[in-house]
Amino acid sequence: MLGSITPLGERGRGSRWWVTVIAYVLGSTLAGVTVGGGLGFLGSSFADRTPVTARLVVVALAVIAGLLVDVGSFGLRLPTVRRQVDEGWRAGYRGWVWGFGYGIQLGAGMVTVVTTSTVYVTWLAATLSGSAVAGALIGVTFGFARAIPVLSVAGIRRPDQLLHVDAVLVRWAAPARRATFGVGAIVACVALLGAARW
Amino acid sequence: MSPGMGSATVHTLVAVGVALAVAAGLRSTWSP
Numbered sequence: 001m002l003g004s005i006t007p008l009g010e011r012g013r014g015s016r017w018w019v020t021v022i023a024y025v026l027g028s029t030l031a032g033v034t035v036g037g038g039l040g041f042l043g044s045s046f047a048d049r050t051p052v053t054a055r056l057v058v059v060a061l062a063v064i065a066g067l068l069v070d071v072g073s074f075g076l077r078l079p080t081v082r083r084q085v086d087e088g089w090r091a092g093y094r095g096w097v098w099g100f101g102y103g104i105q106l107g108a109g110m111v112t113v114v115t116t117s118t119v120y121v122t123w124l125a126a127t128l129s130g131s132a133v134a135g136a137l138i139g140v141t142f143g144f145a146r147a148i149p150v151l152s153v154a155g156i157r158r159p160d161q162l163l164h165v166d167a168v169l170v171r172w173a174a175p176a177r178r179a180t181f182g183v184g185a186i187v188a189c190v191a192l193l194g195a196a197r198w
Numbered sequence: 199m200s201p202g203m204g205s206a207t208v209h210t211l212v213a214v215g216v217a218l219a220v221a222a223g224l225r226s227t228w229s230p
Binding site for chain 1: 207208210211212213214215216217218219220221222223224225226227228
């Protein structure tokens with residue numbers, strides 16, 4: 001995805017990169033806050049009747065189960081849609097239009113390919129957070145974090161630089177996967193400790 | 199549970215959600 005929104009590509013399409021990027025980040029953040037807030041609102045009715053400690057335990061167990069699926073334990077695979085963003089949009093629409101459209105889809109988290117269980121657990125946490133505001137806070141964080149890496153390609157102005165980005169992404173794929181496992185493990189521990197403490 | 203502890207637990211839950219959101223968002227950079 002990062003290779004799709006570069007100054008090099010936008011110049012070739014006659015668009016301004018920063019306009020496309022702002023639309024993309026806004027779209028992703030808007031989708032995140034909408035999905036998170038909506039789930040928080042939907043979950044508020046039953047979350048109010050469920051002790052917070054129980055909700056913390058559920059999230060912790062979901063993180064652990066998700067990590068087991070992510071590493072392929074018991075032959076399990078992460079369920080996901082196979083859909084991707086439509087590459088044709090970039091040729092057919094103005095930069096800010098497809099940037100916003102891509103942002104909306106990717107910031108929602110689950111309407112394109114999901115590569116990590118933490119996406120699902122994030123939305124579970126938003127649902128169990130107990131309010132639309134708390135869910136929106138979680139959602140806006142996801143949407144923003146999902147989109148902001150696009151700034152890392154701000155300096156791409158030549159094809160060889162784009163190839164370098166692809167190589168860096170490939171090189172960092174495994175460490176990023178391990179880092180997600182590490183964060184997941186820490187989060188599960190914090191959730192369980194929080195439930196035990198209170 | 200003493201007064202205020204419920205609020206603290208909610209804050210922990212939201213903080214956990216935010217941490218997950220950061221990890222999930224950044225990790226998703228490696229998806230289409």
